Amino acid sequence: IFTPEMLQSFPRQSIIGVEGHVPFGICRLNCSYATLLREPIERYVSHIRWECHLPPFDKPFCNSSIAEYTRAVMRGDIWFYGVDNHQTRMLSGDLSEDSLGLPCFEPGTCKQIGFRKVGQTQLRTAIRNIVFHYPVLGLLEDMDSFSNRLKRIYGYSIKFRHRNKGTFSGMDLNLTAETYKDLQSFLAPDLALYRFVRCILDAKGPRFGTIR
Numbered sequence: 001i002f003t004p005e006m007l008q009s010f011p012r013q014s015i016i017g018v019e020g021h022v023p024f025g026i027c028r029l030n031c032s033y034a035t036l037l038r039e040p041i042e043r044y045v046s047h048i049r050w051e052c053h054l055p056p057f058d059k060p061f062c063n064s065s066i067a068e069y070t071r072a073v074m075r076g077d078i079w080f081y082g083v084d085n086h087q088t089r090m091l092s093g094d095l096s097e098d099s100l101g102l103p104c105f106e107p108g109t110c111k112q113i114g115f116r117k118v119g120q121t122q123l124r125t126a127i128r129n130i131v132f133h134y135p136v137l138g139l140l141e142d143m144d145s146f147s148n149r150l151k152r153i154y155g156y157s158i159k160f161r162h163r164n165k166g167t168f169s170g171m172d173l174n175l176t177a178e179t180y181k182d183l184q185s186f187l188a189p190d191l192a193l194y195r196f197v198r199c200i201l202d203a204k205g206p207r208f209g210t211i212r
Contacts, residue, residue: 010045023089024129026103034130034136034153036146036160037087037197038125040190041183045173048081053168059088065172069177070131076115085118088189091126091134092118116186123189127196137197 014113018026024033038046048069052062061069061078072078081089089095095110096103104110113122130137135153138146142162151157184191 017154021086021090023093023096024133025089025093026105026127028103031099031133032136033134034093034146034150035130035134036138036143038138038140038196040085040087040187040194041175041180043086043190044183044187045175047086049168049171049173051080052171063170064167066174066212067172067176069171070179070182070186074186079115081112084115085122085187085190086094088118088122088126088193090114091129091193092122093125093129094118094122120189123192126189126193130197130200137201139194139198139201 016186022033045066048066052059058102061072073083094113097111098104098106098109099111136146138149139160143162147157147159
């Protein structure tokens with residue numbers, strides 16, 4: 001199993017799988033995809049902690065509160081890719097093409113949806129891609145079931161472990177009612193996508209769920 005950066009360095013027949021934050025569309029021939037989704041507001045908080053954990057250590061608003069940080073995000077004072085409906089972006093194919101419409105592997109050259117521009121169009125595209133190209137889905141809170149689906153569909157036994165890498169603790173992480181409401185609006189596409197996948201898995205159909 002390779003990282004996305006290795007794709008161009010190996011003959012296609014030697015590649016079993018590519019793992020990482022990989023957008024839909026980076027592989028176009030004889031490929032299928034699998035994905036884990038995380039509850040979007042929980043992911044948002046975790047991602048901010050990770051961002052504030054990285055240098056430089058004097059980033060604005062990191063030593064304030066999640067409420068103040070979110071207000072800065074909503075104003076556009078702060079923006080980084082992973083905080084803005086990242087799951088809908090990835091599953092709809094954002095960052096998968098360069099300006100020539102070719103698969104994109106070089107950061108900075110990939111076409112990207114702008115800040116707060118992810119909406120119903122990208123959500124519909126992400127859902128369509130899931131239906132036609134993602135035979136294995138999962139949720140972060142149930143990684144064992146995801147591993148079992150991977151083995152059933154692809155025949156490989158892969159165990160996943162997860163821990164929050166962001167250890168930054170200088171921020172007040174209390175989600176006020178106002179902040180929660182703001183995040184429900186800001187992360188609406190990701191929340192809708194997460195609910196869609198959760199419904200599929202809860203239905204326990206033969207393709208996406210657990211066969212009993």
